[in-house]
Amino acid sequence: MEKLVVKGPTPLKGEVTISGAKNAAVAILPATLLIDGVCTIENLPNISDIKISCTILEKLGAKITWNDEHSITIDTSNITTTKAPLDLTSKFRASYYMIGAMLSRKGEIEVGMPGGCKLGARPIDQHIKGFELLGANVTVEKGKIYAKAKKLKGCPIYMDIVSVGATINVMLSAVLAKGTTIIDNAAKEPHIVDVANFLNTMGADIRGAGTDVIKINGVERLKGNATYSVVPDQIEAGTFMLAAVATKGDLLIKNCITKHLESITAKILEIGGNVEDNGDSIRVWCNKRPNKATIKTLPYPGFPTDLQPQMGVVLSLANGTSTINESIWDSRFQYTEELNKMGAKITAQGKTAFFEGVKKLSGAPVYSSDLRAGAALVIAGTAAEGETEIYNLEHIDRGYENIEEKFRSIGANIQRITE
Numbered sequence: 001m002e003k004l005v006v007k008g009p010t011p012l013k014g015e016v017t018i019s020g021a022k023n024a025a026v027a028i029l030p031a032t033l034l035i036d037g038v039c040t041i042e043n044l045p046n047i048s049d050i051k052i053s054c055t056i057l058e059k060l061g062a063k064i065t066w067n068d069e070h071s072i073t074i075d076t077s078n079i080t081t082t083k084a085p086l087d088l089t090s091k092f093r094a095s096y097y098m099i100g101a102m103l104s105r106k107g108e109i110e111v112g113m114p115g116g117c118k119l120g121a122r123p124i125d126q127h128i129k130g131f132e133l134l135g136a137n138v139t140v141e142k143g144k145i146y147a148k149a150k151k152l153k154g155c156p157i158y159m160d161i162v163s164v165g166a167t168i169n170v171m172l173s174a175v176l177a178k179g180t181t182i183i184d185n186a187a188k189e190p191h192i193v194d195v196a197n198f199l200n201t202m203g204a205d206i207r208g209a210g211t212d213v214i215k216i217n218g219v220e221r222l223k224g225n226a227t228y229s230v231v232p233d234q235i236e237a238g239t240f241m242l243a244a245v246a247t248k249g250d251l252l253i254k255n256c257i258t259k260h261l262e263s264i265t266a267k268i269l270e271i272g273g274n275v276e277d278n279g280d281s282i283r284v285w286c287n288k289r290p291n292k293a294t295i296k297t298l299p300y301p302g303f304p305t306d307l308q309p310q311m312g313v314v315l316s317l318a319n320g321t322s323t324i325n326e327s328i329w330d331s332r333f334q335y336t337e338e339l340n341k342m343g344a345k346i347t348a349q350g351k352t353a354f355f356e357g358v359k360k361l362s363g364a365p366v367y368s369s370d371l372r373a374g375a376a377l378v379i380a381g382t383a384a385e386g387e388t389e390i391y392n393l394e395h396i397d398r399g400y401e402n403i404e405e406k407f408r409s410i411g412a413n414i415q416r417i418t419e
């Protein structure tokens with residue numbers, strides 16, 4: 001078993017470079033199934049979700065060459081099966097993108113029910129609604145999803161809920177459909193724009209990604225033969241911004257798109273931190289105890305749920321009592337119990353948590369319940385006095401590239417230990 005051992009407190013200082021976005025990359029990889037040929041994808045984060053995605057694609061018949069640890073050349077001209085390995089697809093959430101992509105490419109797919117972080121109920125009814133409106137039959141039984149279609153036909157699709165996954169999945173299934181699909185009430189996250197940009201680079205005709213109406217004119221085929229670089233990770237950048245505030249540090253966060261970070265910047269300024277926006281890098285520093293705040297997580301451009309636990313660490317150390325309302329997931333406050341073991345005073349009731357700020361946290365053994373909870377505990381351990389041991393690292397490794405190396409490079413005393 002592995003654990004991270006963090007000794008604090010350390011104000012994080014220096015420069016850190018952001019990797020490619022996990023939630024864009026895990027959609028772009030299945031999107032290569034739409035290409036009848038070869039393409040190169042660069043700036044892939046070196047994380048376990050990407051490795052599993054690549055293995056699934058290989059099992060479907062794709063040929064992958066690793067150019068370096070962040071770049072692959074993938075040939076999807078010979079897809080040999082429509083059965084994705086059930087054990088792998090049920091390991092992570094984004095395996096559901098195989099459905100949209102394979103429906104387009106082969107008209108058929110069988111995958112395991114998607115896994116991923118346990119954040120409460122994670123229905124996929126909006127994905128299924130989209131596939132069915134485009135003309136597919138979808139059945140869910142015995143932990144498997146089976147979808148089949150003769151020829152998908154474009155149509156208007158109104159999303160009953162703003163969903164990142166359903167928006168991308170419908171985009172994937174509509175790219176090669178006959179006619180035009182219009183997704184109304186679409187999600188607007190940067191990774192949606194990135195997937196659309198990737199598909200357009202390969203020959204798709206998608207307009208409006210990044211707004212709540214996306215128009216997809218179906219094309220005959222995607223030509224491939226192009227290179228695409230994944231957008232920088234908004235959530236990893238936000239994680240380091242909040243780490244700078246929580247540890248009263250000073251970080252220059254490089255290779256990010258600061259436009260994607262506006263909701264985080266606004267909250268950091270509101271609680272008394274400092275932000276300098278340089279366009280493709282952002283400096284965040286804080287030399288005093290942050291002020292209390294009220295946060296509500298919302299779809300983009302609102303405050304992201306994927307930074308809620310990291311913000312929770314900041315607010316657990318703030319002056320006064322703060323409130324977070326988690327409006328996306330039913331069960332994303334599991335990390336608060338771990339922070340309380342470190343001396344925080346947090347009361348979580350359903351989708352709201354109250355943070356009575358304390359002056360300091362102290363090290364303790366803690367368990368990461370999901371990916372972003374794990375990142376929050378790394379920040380908390382760095383800010384806390386004494387030694388924190390963080391367990392369940394498989395969650396963190398799914399989405400953060402070399403987390404301990406990046407934290408060490410900005411001054412944290414952090415080691416990965418195999419017991």
Ligand code: EPZ
Binds near residue numbers: 161
């Ligand atoms: C994506 O999950 C991200 N994962 C999540 O990041 C992120 O928290 C979430 O979007 C919200 O931003 C990936 O991109 C792989 P949704 P997704 O569909 O697509 C409800 C992380 O830490 N809903 O936007 O699964 C759903 O229950 C992870 O990186 C339906 O009701 O999220 C939720 O309340 C965790 N029916 C809301 O919509 C559906 O068919 C938003 O979910 C789909 C979703």
